[in-house]
């Protein structure tokens with residue numbers, strides 16, 4: 378009987394608080410600006426992937442949530458070839474190692490959340506794929522090294538290689554060797570921080586992120602201003618606000634950056650609209666809440682879709698979630714409110 382080698386890893390979804398939007402190199406997924414995100418905890422939104430290889434496998438295969446999927450996209454192929462190269466280096470150094478780099482891979486992945494719900498599933502997916510194969514191949518590379526491979530699969534996936542607060546440093550090199558994720562602080566650094574995801578719509582994205590970014594880079598004058606004059610300073614300020622656990626500053630920067638990213642989408646030609654009326658009502662409500670309290674206790678942020686992620690501190694949970702529930706539970710078109718937290722929620726809506 379031929380031996381089957383296998384390893385499993387999970388990777389959670391990450392939600393950007395300083396958005397990546399714009400590629401300077403489409404093939405290598407090199408960004409036009411650095412970004413920051415919070416990786417949710419393993420028990421919330423995550424992908425679990427098992428990678429196996431054997432001499433008897435006849436081709437590389439992938440099953441996602443029980444269904445067969447193609448591995449033949451250029452991005453996935455690039456990731457597999459990078460990982461095999463690292464394994465070949467190990468095998469060249471140590472003759473006694475099994476030649477896993479020469480065997481076909483079977484990958485089985487499962488998300489613990491609806492893949493189509495517009496919740497950044499590709500980031501968790503690529504990060505889990507890269508980590509599982511790196512474990513199978515017993516690679517010595519660091520999480521930052523592996524993040525460069527995950528980045529080629531899906532840009533934001535590089536940040537899901539780390540838990541907690543993560544920065545993706547855009548780098549300067551043309552080959553992308555310095556464009557990698559680094560830890561700003563672990564999840565345990567700020568135990569009071571919580572995130573709540575409001576699923577406004579689980580329709581598929583209007584404009585996929587890659588084509589949306591290309592359009593913005595090509596047509597939006599506001600975009601140039603954002604990457605040159607706004608993001609570099611915001612990147613440093615946001616890292617500082619995390620290290621100092623300064624919630625009002627972190628929240629203000631998060632909301633401003635979500636606004637700035639969506640403004641560049643609107644400034645694209647033709648314009649891209651990711652927010653819908655419900656998203657805009659949530660923005661108004663969070664601003665009203667912060668105004669009425671007299672300090673910033675909640676922040677909203679939106680990726681390339683209408684779903685809101687609300688950040689707040691545990692001590693303010695009943696105020697924030699209580700208000701959202703009171704206002705939105707009976708709105709037409711409101712499909713469901715899912716509460717996902719960095720620590721177990723004390724309030725279930």
Ligand code: PMV
Pocket residue numbers: 392393395396397398412497499531532533534586587680681
């Ligand atoms: O990694 P992609 O290609 O799915 O792009 C992600 C873009 C945003 O989610 C809008 C922002 C981000 O930094 O995650």
